[in-house]
Amino acid sequence: MLHVNALMWFSDFWLLLFFKPKSLMESELANKIVTYPLDIDPHTGNSQFQIKKVDRKESDIPPEFLIPHRKDYFFFALVIDAKEGGRHWIDMKPYDILPKTLYFTHPSQVQLKEESCAIISYALSVSKEFLSLDPQNGAKELPIIQNAHKAHQLHLAAEDFQFIENILSSIFKEYHQTKDWQHSMLQSYVNILLVYCSRLYTQQFKSIDAQPESLILENFLELIEKHYKTQHEVSQYADLLHISAGYLGEMIKQQSGKSAIKHIQDRIILEAKRLIYFSENSMKEIAFNLGFEDASYFNRFFKRHTGFTPLAYKTHIRKMYH
Numbered sequence: 078m079l080h081v082n083a084l085m086w087f088s089d090f091w092l093l094l095f096f097k098p099k100s101l102m103e104s105e106l107a108n109k110i111v112t113y114p115l116d117i118d119p120h121t122g123n124s125q126f127q128i129k130k131v132d133r134k135e136s137d138i139p140p141e142f143l144i145p146h147r148k149d150y151f152f153f154a155l156v157i158d159a160k161e162g163g164r165h166w167i168d169m170k171p172y173d174i175l176p177k178t179l180y181f182t183h184p185s186q187v188q189l190k191e192e193s194c195a196i197i198s199y200a201l202s203v204s205k206e207f208l209s210l211d212p213q214n215g216a217k218e219l220p221i222i223q224n225a226h227k228a229h230q231l232h233l234a235a236e237d238f239q240f241i242e243n244i245l246s247s248i249f250k251e252y253h254q255t256k257d258w259q260h261s262m263l264q265s266y267v268n269i270l271l272v273y274c275s276r277l278y279t280q281q282f283k284s285i286d287a288q289p290e291s292l293i294l295e296n297f298l299e300l301i302e303k304h305y306k307t308q309h310e311v312s313q314y315a316d317l318l319h320i321s322a323g324y325l326g327e328m329i330k331q332q333s334g335k336s337a338i339k340h341i342q343d344r345i346i347l348e349a350k351r352l353i354y355f356s357e358n359s360m361k362e363i364a365f366n367l368g369f370e371d372a373s374y375f376n377r378f379f380k381r382h383t384g385f386t387p388l389a390y391k392t393h394i395r396k397m398y399h
Contacts, residue, residue, distance in 0.1 A: 112147040125207040153201040164191040179231040199245040219275040226282040294332040
């Protein structure tokens, strides 16, 4: 059962209570989803990177995490121990909160905690700006950051858990002391963490090797993220990649097991579901937001891919989580 706060997320009271910068309030009111930036740490003054050691009882979880929200940064949580029954929702998919597991989310994803539950963990928050300061500029290209498989958890063997816990412990100690070249030390530790987790990611999700042809999938998915609201055809993405539509379709099917058009349509449907569930916009407004000039065509498109009309889906999904 979702926490009662999740069912009240669309109320302006919650928006005004939990919003921080006014500019964010104005930009998110349309969709009624709060986007949280990485706050300035009052102890260190850092606004690009934070690490916390969490030992939290059930009642201690901030209530803003019990309603749908986005984080404008990369988030990693190594769960050391957790009370059975806790769940974390990411883009409407539930993940059980389990000990000896690493969870990770990316900017823009809609998420919420289902219930307050006791948990012991390390929580690491990393801004896009922090990653961009990597002198080699390699962190942003790692599988755990690219996340082509849209995964959100790594199940850890004992030795992997111990290694990651040790790295996070070192990061925590370095973060909370003032020494020369601290930023370089933190960046080095984070790079080790991301490389190690990327190895586990590729093992767990059987990612393809980074050969030139395999970059087509990565680049295609990046372009979808940028253009899915305005570009709905495979040929449009082929033009952006300077290859033929036939070759693009063949490579995407070979590398992902899913057709190129299905990737595009799935991304549109995911955003449509987000907006239908998390906003009070009309179906016509949602259709226009997603690049459909004809709302009736959007209705048919949505029903073809989900089995529901948009209005029926809205009723169904809200009953399910009530």
